[in-house]
Amino acid sequence: MESWLGLDNKVIIVTGGSAGIGCNIVKCLIENNALVVNFDLKSTDQIKQKNYYFYKVDVSKKNEVDQQVAHVFQKFGRIDGLVNNAGIALPGMLINPDNTGKYELTEELFDRTISVNQKSVFLMSQAVARKMAIKHSGVIINMSTESAMGGSIGQGFYVGTKGAINSMTCTWAKELGKYNIRVLGVAPGIMEETDLRSECYEETLAFIRGISLEELREGYIKASSIPLGRAGKLMEVAEVVAFYLSEHASYLSGIITNIAGGKSRG
Numbered sequence: 001m002e003s004w005l006g007l008d009n010k011v012i013i014v015t016g017g018s019a020g021i022g023c024n025i026v027k028c029l030i031e032n033n034a035l036v037v038n039f040d041l042k043s044t045d046q047i048k049q050k051n052y053y054f055y056k057v058d059v060s061k062k063n064e065v066d067q068q069v070a071h072v073f074q075k076f077g078r079i080d081g082l083v084n085n086a087g088i089a090l091p092g093m094l095i096n097p098d099n100t101g102k103y104e105l106t107e108e109l110f111d112r113t114i115s116v117n118q119k120s121v122f123l124m125s126q127a128v129a130r131k132m133a134i135k136h137s138g139v140i141i142n143m144s145t146e147s148a149m150g151g152s153i154g155q156g157f158y159v160g161t162k163g164a165i166n167s168m169t170c171t172w173a174k175e176l177g178k179y180n181i182r183v184l185g186v187a188p189g190i191m192e193e194t195d196l197r198s199e200c201y202e203e204t205l206a207f208i209r210g211i212s213l214e215e216l217r218e219g220y221i222k223a224s225s226i227p228l229g230r231a232g233k234l235m236e237v238a239e240v241v242a243f244y245l246s247e248h249a250s251y252l253s254g255i256i257t258n259i260a261g262g263k264s265r266g
């Protein structure tokens with residue numbers, strides 16, 4: 001039976017689909033009978049369906065991206081959707097007043113964050129948009145974050161790349177409209193825990209924010225800054241992404257949507 005979303009047999013690439021939000025997006029699209037291609041550094045044994053394809057790709061590397069996007073296009077004859085989801089969050093503060101340099105942002109962290117979070121979105125979007133333009137149809141969805149608008153203590157580089165993604169999203173929506181390609185951003189807020197929230201990540205953030213690890217973790221659970229009073233479920237992001245990829249959202253382009261339970265600092 002055709003799914004309500006009408007994504008049956010649509011060819012959709014999801015980056016970073018082996019874990020966290022990306023994995024939920026992959027599962028949601030598979031449930032809606034799409035042909036889902038996951039570009040990730042590592043595979044997952046969580047997904048086994050026949051309409052699922054794993055490609056080992058480092059999306060920050062142009063040669064790998066170009067080669068594998070060409071391979072997908074050759075195999076399926078089209079690419080209907082792209083979800084630029086892969087990302088990393090490496091926390092750090094601009095200056096540490098104790099002059100030890102510990103927990104400070106570095107050039108190496110800057111280059112890595114830009115490369116994985118921002119450059120990958122450019123490389124993937126360019127390679128895929130060329131193919132979509134041939135077919136005069138397509139949807140590109142970029143994963144941002146709610147905190148890109150108002151900033152977030154200890155996450156200068158991370159939210160910086162997401163702010164850049166927001167601007168690229170709006171620009172490319174304007175450029176690609178004439179090829180019937182829609183470009184959208186989604187910006188999750190505080191979500192259920194994923195691998196992004198590693199021990200080192202939490203330790204660094206707690207130090208920078210001057211609170212204990214326990215207080216930081218409690219904050220995620222208490223969710224006092226969230227009007228809906230709870231963290232978001234990963235599937236709640238996936239459902240919006242699936243809807244935006246579908247023809248039900250055919251007049252939406254060039255916007256960034258917070259998926260944050262009403263939380264907003266922008």
Ligand SMILES: NC(=O)c1ccc[n+]([C@@H]2O[C@H](COP(=O)([O-])OP(=O)(O)OC[C@H]3O[C@@H](n4cnc5c(N)ncnc54)[C@H](O)[C@@H]3O)[C@@H](O)[C@H]2O)c1
Pocket residue numbers: 015016017018019020021022039040041042057058059060085086087088089116143144145146187188189190191192193194195196
């Ligand atoms: N988790 C949150 O609370 C949250 C909130 C707002 C925004 N986001 C955004 O959502 C996206 C997914 O986050 P998540 O929490 O699911 O992260 P995650 O760490 O759980 O999963 C990220 C996936 O991306 C893959 N990946 C990383 N670098 C890659 C590369 N160079 N090439 C290919 N794949 C790569 C990883 O292997 C992993 O499978 C990110 O862009 C993140 O910034 C997450």
